[in-house]
Amino acid sequence: MINFQYLRTSVVKTALGLIAKDSKATFIAGGTNLVDLMKRGVTAPEKLIDINSLPLKEISYANNLLQVGALATNTALAEASIVKEKFPLLSLAIQAGASAQLRNVATVGGNMMQRTRCGYFYDTTMPCNKREPGSGCGAIGGYNRMHAIFGTSENCIAVHPSDMCVGLVALDAQVTIVGPKGERKIRFADFHKLAGNTPEKDNTLQKGELIKSVEIPANNFHKNYHYLKVRDRSSYAFALVSVAAAMDIKNGLINDVRLAMGGVAHKPWRLTEAEQFLKGKTPNKTNFEQASKIAMNGAKSFGENDFKLTLAPHAIVEALTLAQAKTA
Incomplete structure (x- = not known):
């Protein structure tokens, strides 16, 4: 150092x-x-x-909007009573990440800004376009068991490591950013970037800008929800595949639904086409399986992560099934 x-x-x-x-x-x-x-x-x-020491730690709820300061810790957010009551999917997603000790220190803004855990990115003796643009991607043709199956490019197949961010993208969060030109707001779904031709750029934050807060609108996903994280060990491990699933079920039909995945792309991956398919449908295994097939459109594996093409749709069905089963 x-x-x-x-x-x-x-x-x-x-x-x-x-x-x-x-x-x-x-x-x-x-x-x-x-x-x-x-x-x-x-x-x-x-x-x-x-x-x-910046005054950006407050977690508040007013006018059907949850506002979270960027310096609120992951633990504070996950354990806030208003979050457990009205946004329990987010609480589950946060609790699935890292360890209790790390969640006590890690901040919401920092979680959003964290970088990939790709081994080639961390090993400065290996080629990595994210760390050194133009040097190549060691994971393509190398050890890529943990790597992306969606939104990849010839320059990078790394994945975004956050669990919290999967929950936030599923809940249509919005980010407030402050910088030299004042404040601006951006959809959480647009905050992180796919690798494309600029894998060194993880997000749309410009130099000199600071994440101020995250906002989440009220929803009806506090009853039927689940965050499923498939990993090599039961704690302190990054996702092979994770799924945030939430449904608003009325009169036996899916009135609204949210689906997002982690461990599969350079950014938290929202499954909008699968969501559209499920709306108005009966929440049953047949429809869940069809939605999972739709969700896998465009997926591509790279050898050692071939198993994700099978694991991911099964995880989607499991997450939706467990969300449906909830009665609280």
């Missing part, structure tokens, strides 16, 4: 001013991902701006 300068501020405007002055500066909050990257030499910021 190189030497770096450390600064701390409790004012948003000051934080933005500090980041604007130095192209090699970066914000740090919980640091659960950034510090790892620095230790391994994957990233080497010359200045860290500690933003933990």
Whole structure:
């Protein structure tokens, strides 16, 4: 790890001013991902701006809108009574991620900004277009068991590692970003990017901008919901495949439905075509299986992750089945 300068501020405007002055500066909050990257030499910021004292930790609910400050911890969000009551899918997704100790430190904004856990990205002796554009993708033709089956490109097949973000994209969240030009809002589904020709860019956040908050509109998904995470061990492991599933069932029919997946793409992967198919249908295994087939349109594997083409649709059916079975 190189030497770096450390600064701390409790004012948003000051934080933005500090980041604007130095192209090699970066914000740090919980640091659960950034510090790892620095230790391994994957990233080497010359200045860290500690933003933990910024007034961005509040979790509130008013006018049918949940507002979450970017510096709220994962634990605080998952355990907030209003989240458990009205947005339980999000609580489940967060609790499936990392460990309790890490969730106590990790922030909402930091979780959104975390980078892939692809082994080629972390190994500075190996080619990785995400770490060093133009160097190649070691995972294509290499060890790619954990890698993407949707939205891939010839430049990168890495996956986004977050569980929380799968829940947020399923719930139509919106992100508020603040920067030199003021505030702007963006759909959570548009915040993260597919690799395309610029795999080094994980999201649409511009240099000098800061995530301020996340908003989630009220919904009727507090009864029939489930977050299924398939992984190699039961805790502290990234998803091979995960599914966020929620249904609003009225008069025996699916009035509305949300489906999203993790562990399958460079960004949290929303299954909109499968959702459209299920709307107005009876919540049964036949329709769930058909929806899972629709969800797999365009999927492509790369050898060692071929099993995901079978695992993913089965996980979708299982998540929907478990969501339907809930009565609370």
